[in-house]
Amino acid sequence: MIIFDEEKYAKDIIKNGFKNRHIFKDVCIVLKYFRSCKKNDEYIKKEIYDLCSKYKKDYNYVKDYKKIDFLISESIKWNKHKTTFINITKNEFQLIKSENNIKIQKLLFVILVLAKYYYNPKHNEYYVNISENDIFNLCNMSVTKQNKRDFMYYITQRGYITPNLNKSIKINFIDNLSENICEIKVGNDMIFYYEKLSGKNVINCKRCNDLILRIANRRTKYCKECARIVNIEKTKENILKNKPFDL
Amino acid sequence: MFMKHLYSKYKKEYIEHRERFNYDLLKRYNLTIDELLEKQELTNEQMEYIDKYNKYNPLLETDCTMNNICRHIEENIKEIKIHVKRKNDDEVFQMLFNDNIEITNEEIDLMHKQYKKYQKNQTDENLNNINSYSFITKDTQKLANLAVYICYKIYLNGNKNFVWDIFGNGVILNLDEKHNSKIQIPIEDISGDIEYRGSFYDNKEIMVEL
Numbered sequence: 001m002i003i004f005d006e007e008k009y010a011k012d013i014i015k016n017g018f019k020n021r022h023i024f025k026d027v028c029i030v031l032k033y034f035r036s037c038k039k040n041d042e043y044i045k046k047e048i049y050d051l052c053s054k055y056k057k058d059y060n061y062v063k064d065y066k067k068i069d070f071l072i073s074e075s076i077k078w079n080k081h082k083t084t085f086i087n088i089t090k091n092e093f094q095l096i097k098s099e100n101n102i103k104i105q106k107l108l109f110v111i112l113v114l115a116k117y118y119y120n121p122k123h124n125e126y127y128v129n130i131s132e133n134d135i136f137n138l139c140n141m142s143v144t145k146q147n148k149r150d151f152m153y154y155i156t157q158r159g160y161i162t163p164n165l166n167k168s169i170k171i172n173f174i175d176n177l178s179e180n181i182c183e184i185k186v187g188n189d190m191i192f193y194y195e196k197l198s199g200k201n202v203i204n205c206k207r208c209n210d211l212i213l214r215i216a217n218r219r220t221k222y223c224k225e226c227a228r229i230v231n232i233e234k235t236k237e238n239i240l241k242n243k244p245f246d247l
Numbered sequence: 248m249f250m251k252h253l254y255s256k257y258k259k260e261y262i263e264h265r266e267r268f269n270y271d272l273l274k275r276y277n278l279t280i281d282e283l284l285e286k287q288e289l290t291n292e293q294m295e296y297i298d299k300y301n302k303y304n305p306l307l308e309t310d311c312t313m314n315n316i317c318r319h320i321e322e323n324i325k326e327i328k329i330h331v332k333r334k335n336d337d338e339v340f341q342m343l344f345n346d347n348i349e350i351t352n353e354e355i356d357l358m359h360k361q362y363k364k365y366q367k368n369q370t371d372e373n374l375n376n377i378n379s380y381s382f383i384t385k386d387t388q389k390l391a392n393l394a395v396y397i398c399y400k401i402y403l404n405g406n407k408n409f410v411w412d413i414f415g416n417g418v419i420l421n422l423d424e425k426h427n428s429k430i431q432i433p434i435e436d437i438s439g440d441i442e443y444r445g446s447f448y449d450n451k452e453i454m455v456e457l
Contacts, residue, residue: 057370153277163274165267 017055031075086116091178106139109194115171129168249317260305340399345421357383358393391417
């Protein structure tokens with residue numbers, strides 16, 4: 001799972017506890033958040049130890065203190081990846097559209113957005129070092145294991161990407177010189193920007209403001225997650241309304 | 248190649264090496280490293296790729312005697328692991344459940360609700376304390392029976408911590424009652440049927456005091 005809005009994720013962890021099975025990954029995100037808020041070492045240490053003792057199963061100070069102290073000392077060097085906006089240019093979009101298969105188009109779009117999001121000016125080239133499962137999850141389409149393998153092979157043969165032994169792919173179809181046609185706020189709903197550019201009816205969720213696809217003849221208002229939460233809230237309200245009162 | 252089973256550091260390096268090459272190969276040739284090595288007709292590029300794979304391999308995958316034995320055992324262990332996974336959980340349920348203690352559907356429902364709460368928050372002190380289940384029944388053996396029913400009959404693939412962390416004592420008392428404090432364990436005996444690592448053992452019954 002890729003976390004684009006680390007600040008929001010960190011606040012959620014502080015409020016509700018760890019979400020990741022490997023809790024030290026969550027601890028790293030919380031540390032980045034505290035460093036960006038310019039908190040001092042003492043405060044950070046106290047908060048992290050409180051968080052671990054509250055939410056970590058089988059927490060043991062003697063077993064865990066070395067790792068936690070190491071992460072706290074290392075966190076000074078980390079850069080917090082802010083939620084950024086990236087631009088898609090006309091040539092890039094036309095190149096993606098030239099593919100006949102809609103799934104290949106979506107895959108290329110997601111890879112393009114990730115390449116620009118993770119761009120490091122030191123390297124001067126665009127790389128994506130994300131697992132294939134995460135990439136395909138962002139495409140919001142159902143694909144079999146064999147499909148994933150075939151799609152990645154196809155886009156390599158076409159020259160869109162070049163794989164390497166560092167388990168990353170180099171993106172070869174970036175073109176920043178042509179005019180920008182769309183600005184994208186990078187998030188888990190990035191694929192809906194592509195749907196919007198392709199002319200589909202895309203709206204914002206009324207609760208969390210993420211983009212969602214509005215299916216024809218349906219009154220879609222919320223994204224999947226928010227729809228579930230709203231449904232639970234409405235059911236509770238209805239139960240309380242219709243509950244017969246005791247005489 | 249057999250070294251990976253002796254030294255976990257080499258095993259880690261070997262797996263990482265294979266993953267890196269598989270990642271690259273699947274995109275370039277739509278083949279895994281095993282498929283490429285088995286392929287009959289290879290292009291010059293593919294042969295160079297295999298040379299690179301062997302050059303940077305932390306272990307030797309040659310056809311020496313030890314490597315062949317290792318491969319043979321690995322194939323056989325795969326079969327054994329598949330058979331072990333297919334073991335029937337009902338057998339375990341029959342071992343742990345005490346038929347002499349009756350449980351009602353209402354009690355199962357109450358325990359089921361507590362189980363769901365436990366699954367959401369396993370660090371909750373209240374849920375980890377057996378006394379907070381006294382509203383269902385005060386009998387520890389009955390509580391253990393209910394927990395065994397939930398974890399070994401309803402949720403076959405679920406985590407069994409619920410039974411053993413909270414009701415472990417009750418389960419032991421049930422087992423003791425079920426088997427009249429007798430258990431069978433293998434004891435070394437020259438005339439035994441069970442052979443293990445050159446010695447012979449026989450299953451003998453002993454009394455256990457709790």
